[in-house]
Amino acid sequence: MAAARTLRIGLIPGDGIGREVIPAGRRILEALPSSLGLKFSFVDLEAGFDTFKQTGVALPDRTVETLRKECDGALFGAVSSPTTATKGYSSPIVALRKKLDLYANVRPVKSVAPSPAYPEPIDLVTVRENTEDLYVKEERTYDTPDGPVAEAIKRISTRASTRIATMAGEIAARRARVRQSLGDNTKQALVTVTHKSNVLPQTDGLFRSASFAALAQQRFKDAGVKVEEQIIDSMLYKLVLQPAYYDVIVAPNLYGDLLSDTAAALVKSLGLVPSANVGDGFAIGEPCHGSAPDIAGKGISNPIATLRSVALMLDFLNEEEAAARIYKAVDGNLAEGKLLTPDMGGKARTDEVVEDVIRRL
Amino acid sequence: MAAARTLRIGLIPGDGIGREVIPAGRRILEALPSSLGLKFSFVDLEAGFDTFKQTGVALPDRTVETLRKECDGALFGAVSSPTTATKGYSSPIVALRKKLDLYANVRPVKSVAPSPAYPEPIDLVTVRENTEDLYVKEERTYDTPDGPVAEAIKRISTRASTRIATMAGEIAARRARVRQSLGDNTKQALVTVTHKSNVLPQTDGLFRSASFAALAQQRFKDAGVKVEEQIIDSMLYKLVLQPAYYDVIVAPNLYGDLLSDTAAALVKSLGLVPSANVGDGFAIGEPCHGSAPDIAGKGISNPIATLRSVALMLDFLNEEEAAARIYKAVDGNLAEGKLLTPDMGGKARTDEVVEDVIRRL
Ligand SMILES: CC(C)[C@H](C(=O)O)[C@@H](O)C(=O)O
Ligand SMILES: CC(C)[C@H](C(=O)O)[C@@H](O)C(=O)O
Numbered sequence: 001m002a003a004a005r006t007l008r009i010g011l012i013p014g015d016g017i018g019r020e021v022i023p024a025g026r027r028i029l030e031a032l033p034s035s036l037g038l039k040f041s042f043v044d045l046e047a048g049f050d051t052f053k054q055t056g057v058a059l060p061d062r063t064v065e066t067l068r069k070e071c072d073g074a075l076f077g078a079v080s081s082p083t084t085a086t087k088g089y090s091s092p093i094v095a096l097r098k099k100l101d102l103y104a105n106v107r108p109v110k111s112v113a114p115s116p117a118y119p120e121p122i123d124l125v126t127v128r129e130n131t132e133d134l135y136v137k138e139e140r141t142y143d144t145p146d147g148p149v150a151e152a153i154k155r156i157s158t159r160a161s162t163r164i165a166t167m168a169g170e171i172a173a174r175r176a177r178v179r180q181s182l183g184d185n186t187k188q189a190l191v192t193v194t195h196k197s198n199v200l201p202q203t204d205g206l207f208r209s210a211s212f213a214a215l216a217q218q219r220f221k222d223a224g225v226k227v228e229e230q231i232i233d234s235m236l237y238k239l240v241l242q243p244a245y246y247d248v249i250v251a252p253n254l255y256g257d258l259l260s261d262t263a264a265a266l267v268k269s270l271g272l273v274p275s276a277n278v279g280d281g282f283a284i285g286e287p288c289h290g291s292a293p294d295i296a297g298k299g300i301s302n303p304i305a306t307l308r309s310v311a312l313m314l315d316f317l318n319e320e321e322a323a324a325r326i327y328k329a330v331d332g333n334l335a336e337g338k339l340l341t342p343d344m345g346g347k348a349r350t351d352e353v354v355e356d357v358i359r360r361l
Numbered sequence: 362m363a364a365a366r367t368l369r370i371g372l373i374p375g376d377g378i379g380r381e382v383i384p385a386g387r388r389i390l391e392a393l394p395s396s397l398g399l400k401f402s403f404v405d406l407e408a409g410f411d412t413f414k415q416t417g418v419a420l421p422d423r424t425v426e427t428l429r430k431e432c433d434g435a436l437f438g439a440v441s442s443p444t445t446a447t448k449g450y451s452s453p454i455v456a457l458r459k460k461l462d463l464y465a466n467v468r469p470v471k472s473v474a475p476s477p478a479y480p481e482p483i484d485l486v487t488v489r490e491n492t493e494d495l496y497v498k499e500e501r502t503y504d505t506p507d508g509p510v511a512e513a514i515k516r517i518s519t520r521a522s523t524r525i526a527t528m529a530g531e532i533a534a535r536r537a538r539v540r541q542s543l544g545d546n547t548k549q550a551l552v553t554v555t556h557k558s559n560v561l562p563q564t565d566g567l568f569r570s571a572s573f574a575a576l577a578q579q580r581f582k583d584a585g586v587k588v589e590e591q592i593i594d595s596m597l598y599k600l601v602l603q604p605a606y607y608d609v610i611v612a613p614n615l616y617g618d619l620l621s622d623t624a625a626a627l628v629k630s631l632g633l634v635p636s637a638n639v640g641d642g643f644a645i646g647e648p649c650h651g652s653a654p655d656i657a658g659k660g661i662s663n664p665i666a667t668l669r670s671v672a673l674m675l676d677f678l679n680e681e682e683a684a685a686r687i688y689k690a691v692d693g694n695l696a697e698g699k700l701l702t703p704d705m706g707g708k709a710r711t712d713e714v715v716e717d718v719i720r721r722l
Contacts, residue, residue, distance in 0.1 A: 081559040091559060117478035139563035147519030150563040154515055158508030198442040198452060202500035202511040233622040240626035258619060261594040265601035
């Protein structure tokens, strides 16, 4: 038997229910069967609004350095962002994505069961560019006779657009392979490129042309990946009306943020939707939900998004078998529908859901 | 009896089904009962991608000048926008909004009947800032060792934010008045301010603070208008999950574009959703749908969005009674559900729907 691979995972709970779901993520990793030949070691790291209030810094250097030097991957919980501009505060996850060059934010959205609104299964992934667009956060404010005017830069580069579209193509090809291995012929591999190049011919036009160029690579053609495009406003319209049609949707940062939340709404709960922030050889799993201060501390937060984020992180660390185990165990829990948290209409506590998923591993 | 007021209306069909729905708009105006004391004269005007292909200009000066000098209002059909950057082409409706300072884009979305997904009635209005944000279209591209990089400016001013929020407050107050006059106590007047100030504290922060300041005016308090806020990604999420809750949503230009298309999807057809581009003393009614080249020329396009856009234009020209007649006639046609176009699952032609609505005036 091959020596076990040891992965070192940074744990960044952040604020609110982040402190409940990240321990759940650790538990599932520790519970993976030893036959997979995987071991884990963990390091606790700080970031978030609470950290900011205590130390004046939302993302301590130690967190970034430890991730960079010691870790193979990480789990990030959630942060409370003040809606009012708070002097000196800026989102630690946005900063982390840029500092570690985690250039892709991957968010799979999957329906649990057919609903009256969506009888066909929803199973799509948004692949969001994670480092630029308006998230470069270059803003300035100047005075005019009519009062202050503020400007922000939206930046789109060939390099970032090319690599995100390439990743979208790879994900579409991988999904097609998985479907094929399961004998599932329901859909063809498809990447939909979204943009607003009718209004922004240079920036979004560049995203569009770089994406099409990247997706025209022979290996994607060989894998049967079809490529289409949608203007972002129609994309949202069509996403709501016929989500079952879509497979992989690639988007610049801001549109990706909006698309993934809208897609999450179609499956009724942000508590189900995972994400991974992916760079070359590094991935941070991050549930899509927020810090939910209203339920924090009650032990009833939904751990599913985090458990799926753990699986997604493993996928990008090339541990597809371990990932598949977790996905399947989670699907089993949801399909049975007996142990669900209150946001899903159930009565279970966070721990009970985690234990049920562990039993199914 | 007072002398009839004559309104001169510019008709800009544009491309595709715009040529079918704008004549429908004219017919409904001509069919309004004379007891309303309203007369109309019309002037045909050119704009659009076809115009561009014929003349090299998408928005001829004559169109802008005629609207400015002769007209009280206008109806705009739809334009085909090439998704590829086409040298010299830029959207005529975006240009028109800016040239005539039509600073608000008002889009009411109303459900026809309860649906399984949305048992409670949806009745909301998005009020979109219409002149700035990324729509200033200031872009540049520069070379780098990694290939071209493009930038666009997102501009948010105190002045534009203040006036759009003020209009949102006025619309909320007017809607509350109308509901009260109908004895409808189902919802309280509410303006939801949307932004992404957690990422863009200066630009979206300015939109947020200027909006709150404008909505704090005593007259809105007196009218019982409540004010809330939502970060745009959560806004889309909540809009899909509980649209019945919302009343008036005010947003910067781009978010407003995305919100209004998403809201339209909730009522299942863009063919139902009207809009008005509103400035001081001038309004252009514009259906939210596109030019639909796939069905253009077949006489089966849905005229409802245009008929409602005519009513909306009349509202903003202070002809609320005439507007109310049209809304009611349209609601009657939809409630009966016998004469519907194919996009609504019916078999009626455009003309038959228009005639049915006219019968109900
Ligand atoms: C909290 C916020 C800065 C963040 C974003 O906009 O990226 C969040 O919405 C997300 O999608 O992870
Ligand atoms: C066609 C396009 C330029 C336009 C816009 O983005 O404003 C359209 O989507 C709209 O909403 O009227």
